[in-house]
Amino acid sequence: MLHLYDTATREVRELELREPGKVGIYLCGPTVYGPPHIGHGRATLAYDILRRYLEWTGLDVRLVSNITDIDDHIINRANRENRPWLEITTKCEEIWWQAMDAVNFKRPTDTPHATDYVDEMVELIAELIANGSAYVTDDGVYLSVESVPDYGLLAHQSLDDMMAGGGEREVFGAGQKRHPADFVLWKLSKPDEPAWQSPWGEGRPGWHSECVVMSLDLLGEGFDLHCGGQDLRFPHHENERAQAVALGKRFANHWMHHGFIVDAEGEKMSKSLGNVNNLLDFVEVYDPRAYRMVLLQSHYRSPITVNADTIDAATNALAGLDSFVARTAAVPAAGADPAILASFRAAMDDDLDTPKATALLFDTVRQANAALDADDASAPCLVAAAKEIAATFGLELGRVSEVPADVAAQAQALDRARAGKDYATADSIRAELQAAGWTVETTPAGTTVRR
RNA sequence: GGCGACGUGGCCGAGUGGCUAAGGCAACGGCCUGCAAAGCCGUCAACGCGGGUUCGAUUCCCGCCGUCGCCUCCA
Numbered sequence: 008m009l010h011l012y013d014t015a016t017r018e019v020r021e022l023e024l025r026e027p028g029k030v031g032i033y034l035c036g037p038t039v040y041g042p043p044h045i046g047h048g049r050a051t052l053a054y055d056i057l058r059r060y061l062e063w064t065g066l067d068v069r070l071v072s073n074i075t076d077i078d079d080h081i082i083n084r085a086n087r088e089n090r091p092w093l094e095i096t097t098k099c100e101e102i103w104w105q106a107m108d109a110v111n112f113k114r115p116t117d118t119p120h121a122t123d124y125v126d127e128m129v130e131l132i133a134e135l136i137a138n139g140s141a142y143v144t145d146d147g148v149y150l151s152v153e154s155v156p157d158y159g160l161l162a163h164q165s166l167d168d169m170m171a172g173g174g175e176r177e178v179f180g181a182g183q184k185r186h187p188a189d190f191v192l193w194k195l196s197k198p199d200e201p202a203w204q205s206p207w208g209e210g211r212p213g214w215h216s217e218c219v220v221m222s223l224d225l226l227g228e229g230f231d232l233h234c235g236g237q238d239l240r241f242p243h244h245e246n247e248r249a250q251a252v253a254l255g256k257r258f259a260n261h262w263m264h265h266g267f268i269v270d271a272e273g274e275k276m277s278k279s280l281g282n283v284n285n286l287l288d289f290v291e292v293y294d295p296r297a298y299r300m301v302l303l304q305s306h307y308r309s310p311i312t313v314n315a316d317t318i319d320a321a322t323n324a325l326a327g328l329d330s331f332v333a334r335t336a337a338v339p340a341a342g343a344d345p346a347i348l349a350s351f352r353a354a355m356d357d358d359l360d361t362p363k364a365t366a367l368l369f370d371t372v373r374q375a376n377a378a379l380d381a382d383d384a385s386a387p388c389l390v391a392a393a394k395e396i397a398a399t400f401g402l403e404l405g406r407v408s409e410v411p412a413d414v415a416a417q418a419q420a421l422d423r424a425r426a427g428k429d430y431a432t433a434d435s436i437r438a439e440l441q442a443a444g445w446t447v448e449t450t451p452a453g454t455t456v457r458r
Numbered sequence: 459g460g461c462g463a464c465g466u467g468g469c470c471g472a473g474u475g476g477c478u479a480a481g482g483c484a485a486c487g488g489c490c491u492g493c494a495a496a497g498c499c500g501u502c503a504a505c506g507c508g509g510g511u512u513c514g515a516u517u518c519c520c521g522c523c524g525u526c527g528c529c530u531c532c533a
Contacts, residue, residue, distance in 0.1 A: 369482070
């Protein structure tokens with residue numbers, strides 16, 4: 008069974024399932040106010056790999072990932088560009104899924120929207136007020152963090168310590184808060200802002216409530232796993248949890264957080280730094296699979312470097328795998344080598360050790376190639392194991408590229424020239440094809456071309 | 459200031475109290491090939507600095523240097 012690092016307990020421990028055979032996962036999704044950057048790519052691919060692996064082990068996975076479609080960022084952009092906010096969220100969500108499809112992210116089983124859950128959030132907030140853990144001020148409703156006994160569980164810092172330093176940023180709603188760390192549950196709206204009815208006046212929900220309401224609604228109390236970026240650990244996840252605790256409800260059993268993309272200088276790549284790498288631009292320039300490969304070759308909790316060098320290296324590694332799949336197209340189907348699959352499973356069960364599992368994949372490919380070269384009977388099982396691992400990683404290998412008729416004709420001409428020992432012609436045809444971007448592989452069985 | 463992470467060969471990136479410190483990319487040599495490509499075989503080369511614990515440390519502890527993250531709305 009899978010063992011995962013749990014942020015709450017700070018140890019690698021077994022992912023205990025509430026219900027055998029089924030796993031419920033909540034993944035904090037995007038706020039749709041801009042194009043996704045490559046950091047979002049890691050956020051989704053890390054869990055895409057987790058999800059595919061869990062499914063491969065035979066579990067029934069329910070993956071809930073929200074769309075935050077009401078938020079200050081959205082309102083600010085709408086004001087700045089003088090557009091309706093709904094137009095922004097609709098457009099950005101469309102772009103989000105376009106990018107996710109491009110990196111082969113398997114769609115979550117549920118993608119709830121914050122704006123569809125406003126009534127439930129209002130109910131939640133009312134309950135929190137009723138039991139004394141939330142209070143109303145001039146500008147909204149706040150949760151009193153002092154009413155949550157183990158507040159700071161995920162931050163691993165006491166409230167006092169958190170307050171001690173760091174406060175260079177402006178404290179939101181500082182005026183009437185009882186404690187500086189109290190956070191807003193409901194924001195009263197200003198004129199012309201999107202607003203919903205509530206007992207405390209027209210307004211909109213704060214950031215943290217939607218995830219509590221939606222995860223509990225779709226996955227239920229004590230769901231198995233809650234995921235997101237390391238930056239969401241605090242305050243976002245801490246504050247989600249605080250609301251559930253204040254309600255007396257069991258929340259996530261296990262917390263998983265992934266590391267960041269850093270740039271060549273080792274700095275976090277994020278919107279706040281302004282060095283955005285738009286994911287759609289990225290997949291236009293590079294093979295989207297190369298990004299997945301870079302992620303697979305490092306651990307999900309490590310910060311990783313994504314730049315032209317690392318992507319190029321991954322692209323080249325992928326070329327070898329594509330060649331492997333191309334040369335094994337005619338290898339008869341067989342059961343995957345069980346020892347290799349067992350090693351794969353052992354690596355993945357150990358806190359998703361994809362670097363080790365990826366090393367195993369390359370080693371299996373090498374063994375399979377050697378077996379094929381030697382005409383050894385073990386080849387089909389090795390080939391099957393390699394393909395199964397790659398498929399579980401979500402790597403689509405050896406995609407058959409469309410070969411235009413004229414290119415196919417050139418390949419045939421190349422073969423004819425070689426058959427007639429007209430090597431000058433053969434070489435010039437090959438050079439031409441290569442110049443046009445085709446990978447040309449001349450084998451005894453004939454010439455194949457692919458992109 | 460508090461909490462935390464990290465510094466491994468040319469590049470990326472695993473890992474371990476002591477057998478030959480993964481894997482990928484790059485480079486180089488060989489086999490194969492008409493020549494290539496792909497593949498296979500092989501070579502090259504690393505644990506920030508200084509102490510300590512230990513029979514032994516890259517791994518544990520302390521200090522230093524350097525980098526990064528979080529500390530109220532950023533995946």
